Amino acid sequence: MKNRLRPRDIAFLAEESRTSPMHNATLEIFEPGDSGFDYQRLVDLIDERVAFVPRYRQRIQSVPGRLANPVWIDDEGFDLAFHVRRSGLPRPGTMEQLRELVARIMSRPLDTARPLWEVYFIEGLQDGRVAVLSKSHQILVDGVQTVDIGQVLLDTKPEPKELERDDWTPRRAPSPFTLTTSAIKDNLVSPTVLLATGQSVADGAVRRASAAQGRFAAVANALANRRPAPESPISAELSEQRRFVTVRTDFEDYRRIREEHGTSVNDVVLATLTGALRTWLMARGTSSTSMRSLRAMVPMSVIDDDLEATSLGSQIAGHLVTLPIGEPSPVIRLHQVAYAFKSHKETGRAVAANRLAGIAGFAPTTFHALGSRVAAEHQRKGFHLTITNVPGPQFPLYAAGAQMVATYPVQPLLPGQALAIGVTSYDGGVYYGISADRDALPDVAVLAQCVTESLDELLDTASGVRQRAPRGRRTPRKDT
Incomplete structure (x- = not known):
């Protein structure tokens, strides 16, 4: 079958747990104005355009006896209101x-018996917004x-x-008989399907055996040659609940810093986060001498024929960066x-930001989803x-x-x-x-404050780019 799940998708499903649900989300805030934008208008809009993403009307169907990987099939009971x-x-x-509210919604796994997505229309925001x-699930x-x-x-x-x-x-x-015969046929005709089936069955057996013995992480790391990341203040055994905080800053500030120091906007964003993490960790009592750096996985858009093609005109590759x-x-x-990104740019594979921003539609939502997929696939690199x-x-x-x-990822x-x-x-934001x-x-909201302070610190190094307010009297940015 053409719609058979690939081994990497099976791995995502197998590694999902109550403490690590594998879904991405985007929070968007709207000014309705005179548009009449309400819940029913959103339902009508999705009903009109869901045809462009047909997999959003499909669910996963397993194959009897696990003779082959599961397949995507149309959800006969598809209910848009659900x-x-x-x-x-x-x-x-x-x-x-x-x-x-977003944190509570993100804490709940999606129902794998239905199409793997949800959209929430949230009313009651200040100023009538x-x-x-x-x-949406990563797979x-x-x-x-x-x-x-x-x-x-x-x-x-x-x-x-x-x-x-x-x-x-x-x-x-498809009936169980059709699924079975199709699986046998695919295994006989296509060596890649047979290989994928064997890999999925073997991985499943290892997971079941290791989980029963309480040694899943050690066995999985050994088999995958996965190097666990060194302990850090942000390493922890996860709970089932999440927190979510947001920060809005001005895009022009990043341009000014870029022009002053001859870097890129992406460099400024990562440097801003580095400074914010430094201040936040020190406020938590972490000594900067004992924690010199953090390793971050920063997925990058590239042009590379050796990577899987996407419908967006570029591929996504994992890039490890040491945040000082x-x-x-x-x-x-x-x-x-x-400097950490210099080698990436010099390969000639890097895709310019203005090219990405010009892709039809609002591509960031898809690129964020692909970035999280890449990060999940590269866990063995230890970040x-x-x-x-x-x-x-x-x-x-x-x-x-x-x-x-x-818009917040x-x-x-x-x-x-x-x-x-x-x-x-x-x-502009x-x-x-x-x-x-x-x-x-529990103190992640402090990190959000540190982002703004770190950006201000960089702005102070850019000579003549703006009038500095007296210390302690800066106008705070409004987080929309």
């Missing part, structure tokens, strides 16, 4: 309340067969595109981060956290006529890693979404 849900905040509808939280968005649903819901103009709803009728689910949190100078931190940084368009986008005024946590960060630039384990990092 996947598009309505929620609301109590007054006053603050960002803190919204973040708490509404939010949309879209949540659903592979960039090859399927992009993230958030990429097809947004328009570049307030006037929504007039599209005809497709007359979709689910195909009848022990360095007190913000300028030296910036140039150390820039402390994942940071995805994706450039978006510098002009407003709309859903059913409502203008999107903010919500990244999953990998086993043993209590922190993950996503960054999206959009329409740079938006940080910081995901953390609720029990391990």
Whole structure:
């Protein structure tokens, strides 16, 4: 069957647990204005455009006897109302309340018996705004067969595109006999299917045996030649609950720092996070002498024929970066981060940020999802956290006529890693979404404050780029 799951997808499903759900999300905030954007308009919009992501109407079906990997089949009981849900905040509808709701939603695994996604329409925000939280499983968005649903819901103009709803009728689910005969045929005809089946069965047996003996992590690491990351203040055994915090900063500040120091916007973002992590960890009592650096997986967009092609015009490769949190100078931190990316740029494979931002639709949602997939695939390299940084368009986008005024990526946590960060630039802003384990990092909101302070510290090194307010009297940025 063409829609058979690949070994990497099987691995994602097998490694998922109550403490490590494998889904990505994006939180978007809208100004409805006179558009009439409400829950029903969102349902109608998704109903109109879900045809562009057909896998969002499919579920996973296992094969009897595990003769081959499971397949994607149409969900005969597909119910859009089940996947598009309505929620609301109590007054006053603050960002803190919204973040708490997002954290609770992100803590819940998706139902593997149904299509692996949910969208929440959240009402009751201050100033009459509404939010949309879209949540999709990592195996659903592979960039090859399927992009993230958030990429097809947004328009570049307030006037929504007039599209005809497709007359979709689910195909009848294959019988156990059909699944069995198809699996036998695929194994006989295609050596790759037979190899994938054998690999999945073997991996499953190892997981079951090692889990029964309470030695899963050690056995899995040995078999995969996985090197566990050194212990760090952000390494922890995960709970089932999450925290989520957000930061909005101005894109122009990053441009000014870039121009002053001859780096890139991406370098400035990573240096800002390095400074923020340094200040936060020191505030937690971590000595900078005992913790000189953190290893971050920073997925990068590249052009590489040896990697799997995507529908977005580029591939995603994992890039390990050492964040120099022990360095007190913000300028030296910036140039150390820039040097870490220099070799990547000199290969000629790197994709320019303006090219990524010009991809049709709102590509950041899909790129963040692909970045988290790459990070999960590279756990054996031993790093402390994942940071995805994706450039978006510098002009407003709309859903059913409502203008999107903010967008925050919500990244999953990998086993043993209590922190993950996503960054999206959009329409004059740079938006940080910081995901953390609720029990391990109860003070993660302090890290969000440190991001703004770290950016200010870098701005202070850029001569003449702005009028500095008297110390202690800076105008705080508004986190929309």
